[in-house]
Amino acid sequence: MSSGSESGPQLCNCLALRQAARQATQLYDRHLAPAGLRTTQFSVLVNLRRLGPMTINRLAQEMAIDRTTLGRNILPLERDGLIAISQGTTDKRRKELALTQEGTARLRRAAKFWSNAQADFEAQFGVKRAAALRAELREVAVIGVRQ
């Protein structure tokens, strides 16, 4: 190959996405640390509050994450009493995830830190620029859904 993978200025879309995601995750995680939550955990709680109780499959679809990954991500949250997992009544296969009171409280505390992280990010990257970036990233996420 004359090599399409030479990468001074990073030609691989996937790599560029992963690097950026790693850096952003570190930034947000640092901010969220005082609340005892990781970025992923925070987003699980946020989505449960936003959409109400629901099953693992549904939430996974909502978060564009693999079902089995989410199934494991929620375990620490249950262990810490932030969410409750109950078996479905009509459909015994289902497991309903619901935010607990403690989870709600933790989420409230964490929200402040998340805002700080978001502000930190956007102070460096630009508010409008970030909004535009998110719009593009949404399109990228959709690509995956179609596969």
Add this chain to the structure above:
Amino acid sequence: MSSGSESGPQLCNCLALRQAARQATQLYDRHLAPAGLRTTQFSVLVNLRRLGPMTINRLAQEMAIDRTTLGRNILPLERDGLIAISQGTTDKRRKELALTQEGTARLRRAAKFWSNAQADFEAQFGVKRAAALRAELREVAVIGVRQ
């Protein structure tokens, strides 16, 4: 908060980045699978070919990845004989990573699949649009470096 984390259209930059990175990773990994390489592993090999033999710290810095993460990522590559790890002569702390012949061969095989992945991605997202996105993502990665 009146809630900055409501996320129909995803307001969290970090989450947007992670979701997009996950989807892209799945796409690229599917394409690279026949070569027996993950996206991360492919990029390690690419960087070693591009920059020549070097230490873990140096490569980690080059790839904008945590040193300890990279230290573990290279283990499967060494196990499979794609890279060689040798102790430094002048400085005994150092470990030099180098592409082996087998690694070079594997990389050559994988390059084709990577091109397919890249083409697949850009056919859906747009070539110029992808280039613009990468440029923005590079800026995001730089934010992390400054912390």
Add this chain to the structure above:
DNA sequence: TGACAAAAGGTGCATATGCACGCATTGTAC
């Protein structure tokens, strides 16, 4: 109703990620 497809979820395996902490080696100053 009995066979079979479809859906919800779990598990094993392998890798990816990074923080806190520790160990050995090297560089530096006095």
Add this chain to the structure above:
DNA sequence: GTACAATGCGTGCATATGCACCTTTTGTCA
């Protein structure tokens, strides 16, 4: 030359990620 900082790397711990494969439970249709 010795104390001490700095550097290069490893480990323990916890979480994140997803594929292949499996079990249980529902839905469907003849």
